[in-house]
Each structure stands twice: as C-alpha cells, then as structure tokens.
Amino acid sequence: MRIVLVSVLLLLSTALTGFTVLTYDNFRPNPDSAALIVCTGLLWLLFVLALLALRGVSGRAVVVLVLVGSAAIGGAAMVGPPNTSTDSARYAWDGIVQNAGISPYAYPPTDERLDTLRPDWLFQEPVINQRGDAVCPGERIQRAHKDQSGELFCSALNRSNVPTIYPPASEIFFAGVRAIAGPTAQYWPLQLTGLLLSVGTTVMLLLGMTRRGIDLRWAAIWAWCPLVATEAVNNSHVDMLGVVFTLAAAFFVSSGRHWRGGIMLGIAIGTKLIPVIAAPAMLRHRGWKVIIASIVTFGLLYVPYVLATGIGVLGYLPGYLSEEGYQDGSRFALVSLFAPGEAAIVVAGVLLVGIALTVFFTTNQAEPWVGQLVMIGSTLLIVSPRYPWYALLMLPFIALSGRWEWLMVPLALSLRLLEPMPEVTQVAMALAAIVIVVVSLLRAGPGATGRFLRAPGAWLNRRASARS
Template structure:
C-alpha cells in the first residue's frame, strides 16, 4: 500500500508539473503569477507527502521509486518551453557562436559581424504594425537596439548588448550540445541535457549513499524536488552541470582521492563560479591537493578563451554584480534589515568568513556533506539571490545529510522569484532561518540550546584566563 501511495503521489506531481509548464509562464503581457504560485505550492506539498509516504517503503522498491520519480517528473518538465527564465536562449546562442569558430566573449549578440549566424527562432525580424511602426512580436522576444546603427533588434536573449557572462566549462557544454543538434532546434536539446544530468545525479547519489551506508530514501530529497524539474530541466539552467561536478568532487575527496576531487571541483567552479562555496568542507584533509588541482583545472579551461579574447573573458560579470545590487548592498534581504546600504557588504563578508572557518575546522573529512550543506545554505540565506536555481547546488547535500529542514531555502527563493516583494522575501527567508535553527537544535538533543548559549561565555573565560597568566621571562 505504501508503494501504491507513493506511486499515486508521484503521478499527481508529474501531471501537475506538465500542466504548470504548459499553462503558465512569466512571459505573457499580464502573467497570472497567483496561479503559478498556487501550482508551485501544490507541487511542494505533493513532494512533502511523497517523502512521508516513502518512509514506509523498504528494499529494492526504494531505488525503483526514486529513479522512476526522477525520470517521470523531469520528463513532464520537457513538455513545454522554459516558463520563468530566458537564460537557455543565451546558452543556445553561445553554443552556435562557438561552433562557428568565434569566442562567445568577443562580441555582444547585437554585433553586425554575427548577422549570418542568427537563427530565426532566437532573432526574429521586426514586423511593421498598422501604424507603420517596427515592433517585436512574440511573448519571449525582447526589444533592444544595435550598437552600430541603433536599429530595432528583436531577440529571445536577455542582455543582448553585452557579451556572455558564463565561464568556460559552461561554454564548452553549450558548444557540445549545439554541435550535436545544430542551430535549428529550439529549447528541447538543453532541456533533454538537463534531464540526463538530473537523473545522472540521482544515480550518483544512490550509488554513493549505498557505499556509505546512508538511507537511500534520502535520495528522493533531490530526485523528487520540484526545483529540479523546474530549473534543471524546464529552464535547463547550467547550474545543473556544476551540481554534477561538485557532487563528484565531494565523493572523491571523502574517499581520499584529493587530486581527482580537486579536478572535479575546478570544473564545477569553471561552470558557474558559485560551487567555490562547497570548497571549505573539502579542505580539512590534505586540502592543498584539492586547492592546487582545482586552481590548475580552472586556469587550463580558461586558456583557449583568454588566447582568443584576452581580458574580455570576464564578459558581463562585473556589470552583472552591479546590476544585482551586490555593489551597494541592496540585494541582501535579511542583512539589510539591520545593516542597510554598503554596511551590508561588510556584515555579509564577515559572516561568510566566519562560517567558512567553522566549516573548515568542524567538518568530518569522511563525510563533508553536512559542512557543505551549512556553507552553501548559509551563503544563499546571506546573499539572498533572486534566482532559485542557485539552490540546485544545495539539494544533493540536503539529500546526503538527510537535513530536510534546509529545503526551506530553495522554497523561499522560489517564492522570491514568483512574488518579487521585498517584504515577502524577508518574511519567507526569516521563516527559513527559524525552521532551520529550531530543527537543528532539536536534532542536537536536549540541552543543545544551553550549550550554544554558553559557548561565548566559555570563549571569553579562556581569553581572560590566558591574559591573567604570569608572563614567563627568560
């Protein structure tokens, strides 16, 4: 009966995922954000119920259900084009440009030197309306102006007047996908690649958990999470590639294979930079090997692009950070409540440094996932990005550690995207912090709160004790 119940819940989730992809998107003139929020909430509710029902399942049925759910939920996300992000359009374009022998960092998409490469589905021609004005048609199509002639430029890409922002491992991935499919297919090639990567991650988790004696049910925390189907498959974010290499790095380093783990980490960082926050938990045992291997790998991946483009390989990264509000501190949703303006940058930096040091000192090198969970989750709470797909990196470590309470982070970030209100964001992220702290203290057992509160006093007492000791003179 438990197996039947889990199967029914997964079928409901699959149907709702497909319905949401086909029925709602954020590109309509007046998008129905309320309906999208409701559907997303229902998907998370079904996800929670499925996890609860799975607790009663035993034996091989666990692996079958986890894998089947990963495949069918991801497959449902393939039924329509991306519904909340235009990033995969840029991925496709970068791949097309590279396969023509041009560096993606060399020119912005509006540059007339790239005219011959543009497929119609990414760059439709402007049309003349009844008033004789040139307009862009299509719900995914954005308006821009060419730099050379200031003419109307219609494109499915965002930020068409600036070069790409993505690091080299991502660019190699984009070129690889388009080398197989060519420029004509629209969104499905990257969506299919996202499905293969997400299911591959499920398999990697199941194998790694079995070898380490971790409850295989926990793999469902990744495999069935609505965020995976939405952001890894439907919106096909390249963060999924970074997840694969970061998880591989964690497994390798925890098995004593620091050089190989460092290579995997270097590729992960060269995918999206963000995976660097998974590093502190992997440095406790012979961390210098991990650092050297990752830095060398990262640098080698950049070499061909630096030779082709020079300093242009930075792309739009500096402008992106400014655009997102990290330069003036306005993006830090929770910290800005007590440290407004540029002070938020210093507070965020100090908090991240302290957490990284604690993670480095306290993480078990044989099981670094709890440390990675704390480092990645805390970073997302502190930086509070607008984009929920950044939380894809957190999910495998929620699964490995079994700390379900950290699912509040991707849930809060999903709400931030669908309901972009600062008050809603602050409330949802504050609730996430409360739930995580409360459940973590409960996990720690009776007296954990008292021990936590006594830690500062003990530290001060040690400092005073050392200061009061007589100075030894030779």
C-alpha cells in the first residue's frame, strides 16, 4: 500500500508539473502570479507527502521509485518552454556564437557584426503598431537598441547590451549542446540535457549512499524536489552542471582522492563560481591538494578565452554584482534588518568568514555533507539572492546529511522569485532561519546550545594539548 501511495503522489506531481509548465508563465502581459504560487505550493506539498510515504517503503522498491520519480517529474517539466527565466536563451546564443568561431565575451548580442548568426526563434524583427511606433512582438521578447545604429533590437535574451557573464566551463557546455543540436532547435536541447544531468545526479547519489551506508530514501529529496524539475529542467539553469561536479568533488575527497576532487571542484567553480562555497568542508586534511588542483583546473579552463578576448573574459560580472545590489548592501534581506546600507556588506562578510572557519575546523572530511550544507545554506540565507536556482547546489547535501529542515531555504527563495516584495522575502527567510536553528538544536539533543557556545574554546584546548 505504501508503494501504491508513493506512486500515486508521484503521478500527481508529474501531472501538476506538466500542467503548471503549460498553463502559467511570467512572460505574459498579465501573468497569473497567484495561480503560479498556488501550483508551486501544491507541488511542494505533494513532494513532502511523497517523502513521508516513502518512509514505509524498503528494498529495491526505493531505488525504483526514486529513479522513476526523478525521470517522470523532470520529463514533465519539458512539455513547455521555460516559464520563469530567460537565461537558457542566453545559453543558446553563447553556444551559437562560439560554434561560429567567436568568443562569447567579445561582443554583446546587439552588436551588428553578429547579425548573420541570429536564429528567428531568439530574435524578432520589430513591427510597427497602429500608432506608427516600432514595437517588439511576442511575450518572451525583450527590448534593447543596437550599439552602432541605435535601432530597436528585439530578442529573447536578457541583458542583450552587455557581454556574457558565464565562466568558461559553462561556455564550453553551451557550445557542446549547440554543436549537437544546431542553432535552430529551440529550448528542448538544454531541457533534455538538464533532465539527463538531474537523473544522473540521482544515480550518483544512490551509488554514493550505497557505498557509505546512507539510507537510500534520502535521495528522493533531490530526485523529487520541485526545484529540480523547475530550475534544472524547465528553465535549464547551468547551475545543474555545477551541482554534478561539486557532488563528484565531495565524493572523491571523502574517499581520500584529493587531486581528483580538486579537479572536479575546479570545473564546478568554472561553471558558475558559486560552488566555491562548498570548498571549506573539503580542505582540513590535505586540502592543499584540493586547492592546487582546483586553481590549476579553473585557470586552464580560462586560457583559450583569455587568449581570444583578454580582460574581456570578466564579461558583465562587475556590472551584475552592482545591479543585484551587492555593492551597496541592499540585497541582503535579513542582514539589512539590523545593518542597513553598506554596513550590511561588512556584517555579511564577517558572518560568512566565521561560518567558513567553523566549517573548516569542525567538518569530518570523510563525511563532509553537513559542513557543505551549513556553508551553502548559510550563505544563501545571508546573501539572500532573488534566484532560487542557486539553491540547487545544496539539495544533494540535504539528501546526504538527512537534514530536511534546510529545505526551507530553497522554498523561501522560490517564494521570493514568485512574490518579490521585500517584506515577504524577509519573513520567508527569517522563518527559514528559525526553523533550521530550532530543528538543529532539537536534533543535537539536550545541552546542544551550551556545547555550541563552548566549541571554539574546546577546539583551542585540543590544539594546545596536541602541541604540548
């Protein structure tokens, strides 16, 4: 009966995922944001119910349900184009440009030297409306102006007046997908790649858990999570590639293969930079191997692009940080409550350094999952980005550690995207932090607060004893 119940819940999740993708998106003139929030909430409810029901299942049925659910829910997310993000359009364009022998960092999409490369599904010709004004047709098409002529420029790309922001591993990935699919295939090649990577991550988790004696039912946290279907498959965010290599790095380092782990970490950082926050938990023992391997790998990925573009490989990264509010501190939803303005940058920096040092000194490198989860999850709480796909990186480590309370972070970030009011974000992030702290203390048992406060002193005493 439990197997049947889980199967029914997964079927409902699959159907609702497909319905949501086909019915709601944020690109219509008057998007039904409330309905999208309701559907997202129902998907998370079905996800939680399925996880609870899976507790009564054992044996091979667990593996079958986890894998089938991962493929089915992810497959349902492919039935329509991206519904909340335009990033995959930029991925496609970067791949098309590279396959034409041009560095993606060299020119912005509006540059007229790229006119011969533009496929119709990404770029539209302006039309004249009844008032005689030039307008951009289509619900996904955004307005810009060509750099040279100033003419109206209509495309499905965001920030089309600036060069790409993505690091070299991502760019290699984009070029590879487009080399196979060609320039005219629309969104499905990246969605299919996202599905393969997400299911592959499920398989990697199951194998890693089996070797380490971890309950395989926890793999469902990754496999069935609505965030994976939405952001890794439907919106095809390249963060999914970073997840694969970060998880591989964690498995290698935990098995004592530090050089390989460093290479995997270097590729992960070369995908989106963000995976660098997973590093502190992997550096305490022989961490120099991980550091050297990751830096060398990261540098080698950049070499061909630096030779082609020079300092231009930074792309739009500096402008992006300023645009997102990280230079004036306005983006830090929780920290800005008690440290407004630029003071938030200092407070956030101090907190992140403190957490990184704590993770470094307290993590068991043979089982770095909790340390990585704390580092990634705490960073997201402090930095509070408006993009929920950043939380993809923490989901495998929730699964490996069994710390389900940290699911509050991706849930809060999902709400922030769908309802971007600052007050809603602050309440959601604060609630997530409270739940995590309370459940973590309850999990640790009586006296946990005192042990936590005494931990730095105890560590210093151990170090002093070791020296003597």
